[in-house]
Structures are given as C-alpha cells and as structure tokens.
Amino acid sequence: MKTVKEVKAHLKIKSARIQAFMGSELGKEVIKMLEDEFFNGPLFDSDPHVTAYNLGRRDAVMYLKELQNWSET
Secondary structure, three states, X not given: OOOHHHHHHHXXXXXXXXXXXXXXXXXXXXXXXXXXXXXXXXXXXXXXXXXXXXXXXXXXXXXXXHHHHOOOO
C-alpha cells in the first residue's frame, strides 16, 4: 500500500503532464473534442446500463479536468 506522500508525488507527476498537454493548442483541441463527445451530452436514460455508460464517459473527462486543475496545497 502506498503512503500518502507517495500518492501525492505520483499525482503531482500526472497532473504536471496533463497540465502541460492541456495547455498546448493540441491539448485544448483534444479536451474540447472530449467534452463535446463525452461530457456535454445527456446523462440519464430509461435503460440504467446506458445511464451508467454515460456517467462513466463523463467521469473520464472529469478526471482529466481535475488533474488539469490540481495543485498541491
């Protein structure tokens, strides 16, 4: 099991990489494409499997956005 210090160090590296990529012009285009495709669409459906699928797609984009905005405080 990793220590809190190890988890924070790993998170810092991942966040720095995402921030560098998302700060580039290509990164901005990619996040816009991901948002349009997976984030901004409908979440809920009468079929709970479709709802779970939609929420999972949205969560993947949310994770990238959280890493992009993460800072060690």
